Amino acid sequence: MSVTPYIVLSAILFTIGCVGVLTRRNAIVVFMCVELMLNASNLALVAFARQHGDLDGQIAAFFVMVVAAAEVVVGLAIIMTIFRTRRSASVDDASLLKY
């Protein structure tokens, strides 16, 4: 069984997440797209672990999950703080540093 289809699916998911980050305006949806990209890379890691008969890829995916969990906690707290002060979850509204 070849793992190429898994890698292609991972690339497609990564691309979709990438476009989502660039086009969506809601900070929470942007964050979900980042999660989608992390998940896509995880799929590639697990597929390559199988390709090489080595569990290091699965360990890497495990660490990516841990980092993603920590990232979500801090990121959502930041979104909440911005929402509390600016009453908006749009990434366009947090533009004070521009001026």
Add this chain to the structure above:
Amino acid sequence: MTVFWILAPIMTIAALGILFVRKAVHAALLLAVVMISLAVLYAALDAPFLFAVQIIVYTGAILMLFLFVLMLVGVDASDSVVETIRGQRLLAIVGGLALGLVLVIGLGQISMGTAVGLDDANAGGNIQALANILFSRYVFAFETTSALLITAAVGAMVLAHRERLTPKPRQPELAAQRVRDYAEKGTHLGPLPAPGVYARHNAVDTPALLPDGSPAPDSVSRVLAARGVIRSAPEQADHIEAVQRSLEGHREEESL
């Protein structure tokens, strides 16, 4: 491989849906579809531990966190369609398509040969094998993640913490405030009147009647008033004669 060919289109469609749905809650649910399908793919790729972790940590914890924040922020906080940078959306889509094409064509060019498979590595059980590697070669990285998680937890607490700017009003202050309101605005000192209790209706949506027969607005919840579901007590009394008449008729029938 059958599992893959069933799940891959579902995952791609769900992921594309995240790009196009208007509501953030729908995007979260579509992301859940992608994540659970990924978990099944992990199981198909001989990673039973990651299968469980994906469902427990990603779908169970992270996605629920997303939904929590969505509920706090307000579910109808939908996207604006206004572009702040002109042509940015189009450029993003073109760039994304280019990236996808490059990746897919590049992957199509190489042949990876047959997979070695994880049968040897998983011989003593996947979880045992993972633990062997995790607590030997990657033990330093593992310990470092503990620092990361603690930092993240403390950071989230610091961000979520709100400093109280005014002292919390306690009972003496509240009582003094009530008396002050009475002196200045004539607000009633005692508790609010209870809703009306009548022979035919005693629910909280019927106001009590004042001595002159007018309803007391304070006796019903302001929420019910805002929704406009308050019943009027005199209106209910309008039917009383009809009820009495029917009762009379009933009684006459009985006596006959």
